[in-house]
Amino acid sequence: MLKNKLTELLKIEFPIIQAPMAGGITTSRLVAEVANAGGLGMIGAGYMTPSQIRDQIREIKRLTSNPFGINLFIPNKFTCSEKEVKSAAALLQPIREQLNLPPDDGVDIPTSNHLFETFTEQIKVIIEEKVPVCSFTFGVPSLELINELKHHTILLIGTATTVKEAIEIEKLGMDMVVVQGSEAGGHRGNFSSNNQESLIGLMSLIPQVADHVSIPVIAAGGIMDGRGIMASLCLGAKGVQMGTAFLTCIESGAPNIHKDAILQSHEDQIVLTRSFSGKEARGIKNKFISEMQKHEESLPDFPVQNSLTQHIRKASVSQNNPDYMSLWSGQSPRLARNLTVEAFMKSVIAEAKEIGKF
Amino acid sequence: MLKNKLTELLKIEFPIIQAPMAGGITTSRLVAEVANAGGLGMIGAGYMTPSQIRDQIREIKRLTSNPFGINLFIPNKFTCSEKEVKSAAALLQPIREQLNLPPDDGVDIPTSNHLFETFTEQIKVIIEEKVPVCSFTFGVPSLELINELKHHTILLIGTATTVKEAIEIEKLGMDMVVVQGSEAGGHRGNFSSNNQESLIGLMSLIPQVADHVSIPVIAAGGIMDGRGIMASLCLGAKGVQMGTAFLTCIESGAPNIHKDAILQSHEDQIVLTRSFSGKEARGIKNKFISEMQKHEESLPDFPVQNSLTQHIRKASVSQNNPDYMSLWSGQSPRLARNLTVEAFMKSVIAEAKEIGKF
Numbered sequence: 001m002l003k004n005k006l007t008e009l010l011k012i013e014f015p016i017i018q019a020p021m022a023g024g025i026t027t028s029r030l031v032a033e034v035a036n037a038g039g040l041g042m043i044g045a046g047y048m049t050p051s052q053i054r055d056q057i058r059e060i061k062r063l064t065s066n067p068f069g070i071n072l073f074i075p076n077k078f079t080c081s082e083k084e085v086k087s088a089a090a091l092l093q094p095i096r097e098q099l100n101l102p103p104d105d106g107v108d109i110p111t112s113n114h115l116f117e118t119f120t121e122q123i124k125v126i127i128e129e130k131v132p133v134c135s136f137t138f139g140v141p142s143l144e145l146i147n148e149l150k151h152h153t154i155l156l157i158g159t160a161t162t163v164k165e166a167i168e169i170e171k172l173g174m175d176m177v178v179v180q181g182s183e184a185g186g187h188r189g190n191f192s193s194n195n196q197e198s199l200i201g202l203m204s205l206i207p208q209v210a211d212h213v214s215i216p217v218i219a220a221g222g223i224m225d226g227r228g229i230m231a232s233l234c235l236g237a238k239g240v241q242m243g244t245a246f247l248t249c250i251e252s253g254a255p256n257i258h259k260d261a262i263l264q265s266h267e268d269q270i271v272l273t274r275s276f277s278g279k280e281a282r283g284i285k286n287k288f289i290s291e292m293q294k295h296e297e298s299l300p301d302f303p304v305q306n307s308l309t310q311h312i313r314k315a316s317v318s319q320n321n322p323d324y325m326s327l328w329s330g331q332s333p334r335l336a337r338n339l340t341v342e343a344f345m346k347s348v349i350a351e352a353k354e355i356g357k358f
Numbered sequence: 359m360l361k362n363k364l365t366e367l368l369k370i371e372f373p374i375i376q377a378p379m380a381g382g383i384t385t386s387r388l389v390a391e392v393a394n395a396g397g398l399g400m401i402g403a404g405y406m407t408p409s410q411i412r413d414q415i416r417e418i419k420r421l422t423s424n425p426f427g428i429n430l431f432i433p434n435k436f437t438c439s440e441k442e443v444k445s446a447a448a449l450l451q452p453i454r455e456q457l458n459l460p461p462d463d464g465v466d467i468p469t470s471n472h473l474f475e476t477f478t479e480q481i482k483v484i485i486e487e488k489v490p491v492c493s494f495t496f497g498v499p500s501l502e503l504i505n506e507l508k509h510h511t512i513l514l515i516g517t518a519t520t521v522k523e524a525i526e527i528e529k530l531g532m533d534m535v536v537v538q539g540s541e542a543g544g545h546r547g548n549f550s551s552n553n554q555e556s557l558i559g560l561m562s563l564i565p566q567v568a569d570h571v572s573i574p575v576i577a578a579g580g581i582m583d584g585r586g587i588m589a590s591l592c593l594g595a596k597g598v599q600m601g602t603a604f605l606t607c608i609e610s611g612a613p614n615i616h617k618d619a620i621l622q623s624h625e626d627q628i629v630l631t632r633s634f635s636g637k638e639a640r641g642i643k644n645k646f647i648s649e650m651q652k653h654e655e656s657l658p659d660f661p662v663q664n665s666l667t668q669h670i671r672k673a674s675v676s677q678n679n680p681d682y683m684s685l686w687s688g689q690s691p692r693l694a695r696n697l698t699v700e701a702f703m704k705s706v707i708a709e710a711k712e713i714g715k716f
Contacts, residue, residue, distance in 0.1 A: 162626045163692065182540060183559035197626040201541035201559030203589065204580035204689035208625055211692065222562035231561065231589035234713050267566055268520045268555040331562035334521065334569065355592050356714050 002358050006216040006238035009155060009175060010133060011067050013038030014349060014358075015239025016229070017178075017218060018246045020044035020071030020135060021186060021328070027253040028056055030246065032063030033341035038349075040133065046073040050121040057129045067132040069157070072122055074139030074191070075115035080304045085109055088300050088308055095288065095324055099315040107307050115303070127152050135159065135178065138279075139191040146173055159189040159220075161198035161205075163212050168192065170213045178241050179209050183222030185244045185270070185330035187281040195280050199272075202232070210236030224335035226351020230358065244330040245348075250340045255317050258327055261286075265333035276313065276326040278305030284333070287323035288312075360716050364574040364596035367513060367533060368491060369425050371396030372707060372716075373597025374587065375536075375576060376604045378429030378493060379544060379686070380404035385611040386414055388604065390421030391699035396707075398491065404431040408479040415487040427491030427515070430480055432549070433473035434496060438662045443467055446658050446666055453646065453682055457673040465665050473661070485510050493517065493536065496637075496660075497549040504531055517547040517578075519556035519563075521570050526550065528571040536599050537567045541580030543602045543628070543688035545639040553638050557630075560590070568594030582693035584709020588716065602688040603706075608698045613675045616685055619644075623691035634671065634684040636663030642691070645681035646670075 006015050018034040020026060020042035031041030043060070045053050053070070060068055093103060123145065126134055134149060135157035141149070149156055150173065157176045158169030169177045180189045181202030190198035202221050210217050219232035220241040232240050246252060248259045261284050271285045275292035279302035283289070292299070299305045316324035329336075337344060352358035364373050376392040378384060378400035389399030401418070403411050411428070418426055451461065481503065484492055492507060493515035499507070507514055508531065515534045516527030527535045538547045539560030548556035560579050568575050577590035578599040590598045604610060606617045619642050629643045633650035637660035641647070650657070657663045674682035687694075695702060710716035 163624065164626065181559055181561060182557075183562045193626050196629060199540075199557075200625050200689050201539055201561065201580055203539060203560040203577075203586055204541045204625055207583065207585050208690060208692045219561075222559055225565065227565050227593050228561055231592040234589040234592055235585045266521065267558050267562055268522065268551050271554055331558050332566060334566045 004216070004238045006176065006218065009216065010040055012040050014345070016040070016345070016348070017069075017239060017241040018042055019220060019241045019243030020069070021243055021247060022046035022071075022073075024253045025247055027251060028059040028063055030249065030251040030253065030341060031068050032060050033251050034246070034345070035060075035064040035066035035068045037342055037345035039345060040067065040069055042069040042071055042133070042135065045070050045122065046137070048122070050118070050125045053122055054125045054129060057125070057131060069133030069135060070126055070131050071135045071137060072119065074136050074141065075112065075119045076138060076302065077112050078301045078304065079112075080109065080300045084300050085304065085308070088305060091292070091295055092308060092312060095291065095312055099312060099319065099321075099324060101311055101315055107310060109304055109307050123149070126154070133157065137187070137189045140169060140172055140174070143172060157218070160209065161188065161190040162193045162200065163208050165190070165192055166209045166213050166217070170215050174215070176216045176218055177209070177213060178218045178220050179205050179237070181205050181219070181221030183331040184220055185282050186328040187277065187279050188272075203235070206232060206235035206237050222330045222332045224332045226348050226353070226355060226358075228332075229348060229352045230355040233358075244332065244336060245344070246341070247328075248336045248338050249344055250338065255325075257317065257320055257322050258325065259338060261322050261327045262329045262333045262336045263338060265329060267331050267334060270329055270331050270333065274299055274305070276306065276309050278302040281326070281328060282330065284327035284329050286325075286327055288325075362574070362596045364534065364576065367574065368398055370398050372703070374398070374703070374706070375427075375597060375599040376400055377578060377599045377601030378402035378427070379601055379605060380429070380431075382611045383605055385609060386417040386421055388607065388609040388611065388699060389426050390418050391609050392604070392703070393418075393422040393424035393426045395700055395703035397703060398425065398427055400427040400429055400491070400493065403428050403480060404495070406480070408476070408483045411480055412483045412487060415483070415489060425490040427493060428484055428489050429493045429495060430477065430484075432494050432497030432499060433470065433477045434660065435470050436659045436662065437470075438467065438658045442658050443662065443666070446663060449650070449653055450666060450670060453649065453670055457670060457677065457679075457682060459669055459673055465668060467662055467665050481507075484512065491515065495545070495547045498527060498530055498532070501530060515576070518567065519546065519548040520551045520558065521566050523548070523550055524567045524571050524575070528573050532573070534574045534576060535567070535571060536576045536578050537563050537595070539563050539577070539579030541689040542578055543640050544686040545635065545637050546630075561593070564590060564593035564595050580688045580690045582690045584706050584711070584713060584716075586690075587706060587710045588713040591716075602690065602694060603702070604699070605686075606694045606696050607702055608696065613683075615675065615678055615680050616683065617696060619680050619685045620687045620691045620694045621696060623687060625689050625692060628687055628689050628691065632657055632663070634664065634667050636660040639684070639686060640688065642685035642687050644683075644685055646683075
């Protein structure tokens with residue numbers, strides 16, 4: 001069995017982390033099954049209320065006695081005028097009609113202040129419930145917050161897309177760093193580098209980061225099987241974080257229509273888009289992305305656009321229509337499998353062991 | 359020593375191929391030294407005349423008795439009106455002034471016919487000189503040409519950026535396929551997939567291609583050391599093709615100003631641009647790329663734009679000014695080394711052996 005600084009810090013058997021995908025994918029069963037199989041399950045809590053977070057943490061504790069983790073979004077400062085909101089909403093109107101949604105169903109546009117307040121409450125619950133591991137995306141916590149969380153012996157994981165971001169994470173005193181390659185599905189985690197600069201493939205990103213930080217590096221993006229795990233370790237990572245691979249597992253809360261779309265996709269159908277949320281994210285190209293493509297540049301920033309498309313995405317799911325939902329996926333959909341977490345973990349561990357020491 | 363289908367086919371000791379970088383980088387010494395060190399050296403002959411090709415092949419044969427290879431560009435059909443050429447030339451005028459170049463120095467814009475004729479002549483030389491290995495970029499040769507080259511027992515390597523392209527290459531009867539990840543420096547080799555679709559990181563691309571073809575897969579893009587080599591093998595490749603890593607070697611013909619720029623760059627300074635040639639290519643962001651950025655979409659296709667910028671790039675090199683030359687680089691510049699080929703090959707082989715069976 002492979003023992004390294006990462007498995008020792010996290011107190012897990014295998015250096016396999018289930019990515020904290022937000023939006024209902026990381027059910028308690030998914031997180032607990034990963035933990036029970038020797039990996040680190042993680043709650044994608046970015047969009048969850050503090051009380052939802054508390055409930056889920058307690059539910060997972062009933063399903064496993066192994067450690068698990070949680071991920072929060074660092075709130076971003078943003079401004080968006082009423083005029084911008086109106087014109088962005090107008091662009092969505094033809095799609096609302098397609099889905100038989102009323103012209104205006106009163107979406108609440110969050111404010112920066114509101115995001116910061118929610119974040120503070122989320123953190124409070126995590127401390128109270130003593131979640132052993134907390135990771136962050138879209139930025140880094142303040143030094144003050146890092147010290148508070150460390151005082152409560154919570155292990156901290158940052159998300160970086162460049163060497164510069166990884167160095168910043170280590171300097172702040174965080175314990176580990178997820179390096180998100182350009183292959184990764186869902187939202188880009190860049191926070192101090194711009195979108196184009198930060199689209200770096202893992203073959204390049206892992207060794208360059210590993211040479212510049214001493215905290216354990218966790219590779220994320222396009223890793224789906226034992227081959228990807230062993231390649232990441234060769235490149236200098238101490239473990240991997242897998243998203244799409246767990247999204248298509250039986251226990252994941254992703255709608256079946258999303259799982260099926262991934263299972264039937266090819267790598268050249270996966271694109272980057274700002275259209276769903278206002279932040280660049282990778283997913284399967286569908287009608288929504290195609291129709292919004294010409295407006296990409298002018299859409300309001302995250303999370304404003306995310307709020308504006310919320311009812312569209314929900315209606316698309318409930319109508320079993322893949323055209324208007326966000327079908328997040330990394331660049332390896334051909335490698336996706338629809339297994340239970342237990343069977344999936346056994347497979348990838350066996351595959352890794354066949355290649356080398358794991 | 360690692361023996362596999364690739365090393366056996368190519369009759370080389372180590373599954374390390376020096377990428378056939380065009381434009382004077384692959385000097386005879388570079389190619390021969392790679393061959394002498396047990397890898398496959400390759401001439402980047404895309405821009406070379408038939409007689410230059412013949413001379414270099416003969417020179418390399420005097421420097422090594424080991425096999426080596428050559429790469430040609432598949433000519434593309436293109437049209438470009440006089441008006442388009444004039445307006446593209448006008449965009450370059452301020453830069454010509456910066457470099458003290460005359461307003462119009464009579465660049466010959468090639469025609470499609472001319473490209474096809476040159477290609478036919480290049481092929482003739484390769485057959486006559488019995489070059490053992492020939493690879494192609496920007497497309498695939500006709501079935502007729504493939505059969506002719508195979509009749510002369512020349513091993514054929516195609517370049518693919520997606521699974522679909524790799525399958526096409528295998529179906530045509532070529533012997534091996536280079537899979538070019540999004541990390542790769544220089545020109546993108548996509549030919550049946552569009553630019554965005556074909557930007558796939560090696561972590562995703564290698565295993566998906568390896569699952570769909572039975573010819574040996576050669577990984578290319580961001581691979582700079584033993585870590586990248588071993589990771590590629592874990593993912594299902596039988597060997598690697600390294601470009602930037604050989605470009606900064608002592609024997610490479612790249613201008614020192616280009617080598618120095620790579621040796622001092624970071625991964626987040628490497629961007630994609632059409633501005634130098636009309637075809638997407640990856641290199642270090644400099645003044646030329648920044649100034650042309652707003653015109654990216656309207657520039658004429660390869661090779662028209664390439665001809666238009668030719669004197670600018672040359673003047674920039676001869677004036678030792680990195681602002682207006684194409685500083686091609688993959689996404690791993692922090693891993694670049696300035697060694698002799700012999701020392702470089704010894705290092706990467708030792709690094710690979712330290713990680714696993716190589």
